[in-house]
Amino acid sequence: MPKPQATIYDIAALVGVNASTVSRALSRPGRVSAATQRRIEDAARELDYHVNTVARAVKTGRLQTIGLLVPDIAYAVYQDILRGAERAAREVDYVVLVGEEFRSAQAELDWARRVRAAVDGVILASPRIPDARIREFAGDKPTVVVNRVLNGVPSVVPDVAPGVRAAVVRAAELGHRRLLYIPGVGSSWMSRSRWDILEAAGAEAGIEAVSAPPGMPSRRRGAELADDVLASGCSLVIAFNDLIAIGLLQELQDRSVPVPERLSIVGFDNIRGSDFTSPRLATIGAPLNEAGGQAVRMLLARIEGSTDRGTAADDGGPGAPSYGLATVFHERGSLGPA
Amino acid sequence: MPKPQATIYDIAALVGVNASTVSRALSRPGRVSAATQRRIEDAARELDYHVNTVARAVKTGRLQTIGLLVPDIAYAVYQDILRGAERAAREVDYVVLVGEEFRSAQAELDWARRVRAAVDGVILASPRIPDARIREFAGDKPTVVVNRVLNGVPSVVPDVAPGVRAAVVRAAELGHRRLLYIPGVGSSWMSRSRWDILEAAGAEAGIEAVSAPPGMPSRRRGAELADDVLASGCSLVIAFNDLIAIGLLQELQDRSVPVPERLSIVGFDNIRGSDFTSPRLATIGAPLNEAGGQAVRMLLARIEGSTDRGTAADDGGPGAPSYGLATVFHERGSLGPA
DNA sequence: TTGTAAGCGTTATCAT
DNA sequence: ATGATAACGCTTACAA
Numbered sequence: 001m002p003k004p005q006a007t008i009y010d011i012a013a014l015v016g017v018n019a020s021t022v023s024r025a026l027s028r029p030g031r032v033s034a035a036t037q038r039r040i041e042d043a044a045r046e047l048d049y050h051v052n053t054v055a056r057a058v059k060t061g062r063l064q065t066i067g068l069l070v071p072d073i074a075y076a077v078y079q080d081i082l083r084g085a086e087r088a089a090r091e092v093d094y095v096v097l098v099g100e101e102f103r104s105a106q107a108e109l110d111w112a113r114r115v116r117a118a119v120d121g122v123i124l125a126s127p128r129i130p131d132a133r134i135r136e137f138a139g140d141k142p143t144v145v146v147n148r149v150l151n152g153v154p155s156v157v158p159d160v161a162p163g164v165r166a167a168v169v170r171a172a173e174l175g176h177r178r179l180l181y182i183p184g185v186g187s188s189w190m191s192r193s194r195w196d197i198l199e200a201a202g203a204e205a206g207i208e209a210v211s212a213p214p215g216m217p218s219r220r221r222g223a224e225l226a227d228d229v230l231a232s233g234c235s236l237v238i239a240f241n242d243l244i245a246i247g248l249l250q251e252l253q254d255r256s257v258p259v260p261e262r263l264s265i266v267g268f269d270n271i272r273g274s275d276f277t278s279p280r281l282a283t284i285g286a287p288l289n290e291a292g293g294q295a296v297r298m299l300l301a302r303i304e305g306s307t308d309r310g311t312a313a314d315d316g317g318p319g320a321p322s323y324g325l326a327t328v329f330h331e332r333g334s335l336g337p338a
Numbered sequence: 339m340p341k342p343q344a345t346i347y348d349i350a351a352l353v354g355v356n357a358s359t360v361s362r363a364l365s366r367p368g369r370v371s372a373a374t375q376r377r378i379e380d381a382a383r384e385l386d387y388h389v390n391t392v393a394r395a396v397k398t399g400r401l402q403t404i405g406l407l408v409p410d411i412a413y414a415v416y417q418d419i420l421r422g423a424e425r426a427a428r429e430v431d432y433v434v435l436v437g438e439e440f441r442s443a444q445a446e447l448d449w450a451r452r453v454r455a456a457v458d459g460v461i462l463a464s465p466r467i468p469d470a471r472i473r474e475f476a477g478d479k480p481t482v483v484v485n486r487v488l489n490g491v492p493s494v495v496p497d498v499a500p501g502v503r504a505a506v507v508r509a510a511e512l513g514h515r516r517l518l519y520i521p522g523v524g525s526s527w528m529s530r531s532r533w534d535i536l537e538a539a540g541a542e543a544g545i546e547a548v549s550a551p552p553g554m555p556s557r558r559r560g561a562e563l564a565d566d567v568l569a570s571g572c573s574l575v576i577a578f579n580d581l582i583a584i585g586l587l588q589e590l591q592d593r594s595v596p597v598p599e600r601l602s603i604v605g606f607d608n609i610r611g612s613d614f615t616s617p618r619l620a621t622i623g624a625p626l627n628e629a630g631g632q633a634v635r636m637l638l639a640r641i642e643g644s645t646d647r648g649t650a651a652d653d654g655g656p657g658a659p660s661y662g663l664a665t666v667f668h669e670r671g672s673l674g675p676a
Numbered sequence: 677t678t679g680t681a682a683g684c685g686t687t688a689t690c691a692t
Numbered sequence: 693a694t695g696a697t698a699a700c701g702c703t704t705a706c707a708a
Contacts, residue, residue: 003478005455007685018695023687033693053455054395055685058700063392065435065456073420074610079411086438095453097403098436100424115433117343117390118403140341246614253616272412273611276584278591345701356679361703371677393701396684680707685700692695 006047014043026051066299067097067119069108071126076271077288081125081146084292092300105129109137116141121299126190142302144295148189149322154302156295156323158286160194163327165201167238167266167284170331172205175338176236176264179209182225184240186214191240194268198238210234222247226255235264235338242267242274242283249277249334260336270330279333286327294323344385352381364389404637405435405453405460407446414609415626419463419484422630430638443467447475454479459637464528480640482633486527487660492640494633494661496624498532501665503539505576505604505622508669510543513676514574514602517547520563522578524552529578532606536576548572560585564593573602573676580605580612580621587615587672598674608668617671624665632661
């Protein structure tokens with residue numbers, strides 16, 4: 001039986017002032033005499049008063065809440081983003097509404113719309129929602145995208161190049177001359193982006209890069225590709241993500257194909273568990289909790305901006321800010337001499 | 339520049355009825371004539387109307403939001419709980435506020451208090467908050483605890499026995515006669531609980547169980563215990579969680595101590611990545627997303643109950659409902675003959 | 677069936 | 693410095 005919370009009227013009655021005075025004293029201290037301020041604070045403590053953020057939000061339009069949509073909380077990348085976002089939010093007394101694992105782009109959009117009225121802004125991490133819908137949504141509610149670039153909407157994306165370049169250079173040193181890329185799903189912006197950078201970095205370092213056909217980014221797929229990989233004549237495989245890489249690595253191990261002696265394997269994302277394998281999986285990852293925090297800060301700026309109308313620094317146009325995060329190559333046992 | 343959302347007044351104006359009629363039509367259809375119902379729905383669609391849940395909540399006291407506190411979203415157990423909870427919540431049009439990775443019990447309690455006014459109820463998953471504080475909080479706000487039993491507060495806990503018994507029986511079949519348990523932190527209710535069951539199941543199956551001293555449940559700790567484990571004269575180690583088990587397994591591997599030939603290892607929790615190791619880690623886990631969903635359903639019942647005052651089925655007393663979830667033993671390569 | 681009006685707890689704009 | 697009062701958008705008796 002939850003007991004009713006105390007309101008500013010209860011305090012007002014106890015202290016003998018008007019409710020509006022209580023509100024002033026409690027929201028932005030300094031607008032009220034030191035004496036009443038003290039008495040009000042004492043009364044608040046005595047009654048165990050806590051501001052009703054919902055009632056406040058009706059008036060102010062601010063619930064101090066942000067929405068965060070992630071495709072899959074079981075994948076380390078999104079755990080990091082959530083962690084970074086939640087931490088950054090808590091620092092400024094915001095809380096985070098999480099939506100996870102949606103069946104379709106439509107389900108994602110439904111969720112975003114469902115929470116729209118209950119949040120001050122939304123962070124969309126690698127959503128499947130089409131560009132146009134996101135832009136539309138961003139027009140209604142401050143929005144930041146993560147892991148995806150989208151003209152007109154501010155975004156936080158990893159800068160894939162540094163990590164890839166480091167990995168490729170190291171591979172060249174180890175004598176690799178031909179590498180095979182295993183992509184993710186064909187429509188993935190991120191998969192394409194990784195391939196482009198990989199090819200370019202390979203050319204620079206004197207490594208020829210070839211690509212397998214696109215497909216699901218799962219362990220199962222990695223395992224299924226084992227034959228093709230061995231027949232490819234490549235000494236190095238770089239997979240779109242760690243799951244594929246781990247699936248391949250385990251399959252080879254089950255067949256007693258030595259890694260990295262016969263084949264070197266490198267993944268992407270540095271997921272938790274990528275170093276549970278033996279040999280431990282070499283991988284290219286970005287500090288994604290940094291990304292989560294950065295996304296929150298960009299969103300907050302937008303939220304502030306949307307009040308001082310006209311003062312906002314950016315208009316969400318094509319030049320919308322984008323924050324790049326350098327990826328890092330984690331050299332581990334699954335990469336060895338060619 | 340977010341544009342203002344349409345309100346029921348906009349619809350009312352467009353259709354030419356009173357706002358209250360719109361409210362009736364949109365909240366619980368049937369209280370209004372079929373004709374106006376249609377016109378109102380059309381207008382709503384045209385104006386892209388979405389109910390302002392915040393404004394509604396001021397009146398009804400229901401935000402259709404629940405709070406979920408987890409210690410660590412990087413750990414698979416809590417991912418499962420979050421997933422199950424979010425899914426169950428979404429089914430009934432609720433959304434989930436997540437708090438994660440708190441520095442201290444105090445920080446956890448602060449978070450719970452912070453969200454109190456913005457949620458209809460709270461799920462606390464293995465919180466560090468002391469019993470008394472949880473009970474206090476549960477008096478103010480519908481609350482369900484997960485992974486912990488606490489007189490007076492409804493809870494969802496895994497039933498450790500079935501999984502442990504299955505593992506121990508199998509171990510006995512494989513010839514093991516002495517097993518070493520590596521506990522978690524001394525104050526952990528869950529660690530103690532696992533040990534108690536383990537000891538009992540061992541006695542039944544003719545396996546003597548001994549325990550190492552308590553400590554951090556980390557990979558590092560597992561690695562550090564390698565010497566003690568090898569010197570213990572046990573042929574089987576059961577660790578409080580998978581991280582410890584994986585740390586130990588990897589350390590042994592680095593030393594070329596064969597697993598499971600020289601030593602069998604079993605973990606707890608069946609975390610994602612527990613089968614990335616080689617050999618794959620045998621482990622005892624519970625269907626925790628089931629737990630998340632169940633917690634939501636119990637919470638919802640409580641939330642409903644707290645309105646029909648006096649009608650509530652349970653009083654939160656010592657007999658508060660508790661839902662047990664059977665654990666399962668996942669037999670994998672790290673368990674072999676003694 | 678529909679309209680009127682009060683009120684949810686807060687903040688903000690007036691006066692005083 | 694403080695009080696009275698009008699919103700905020702919605703729900704809900706109560707009237708009509």
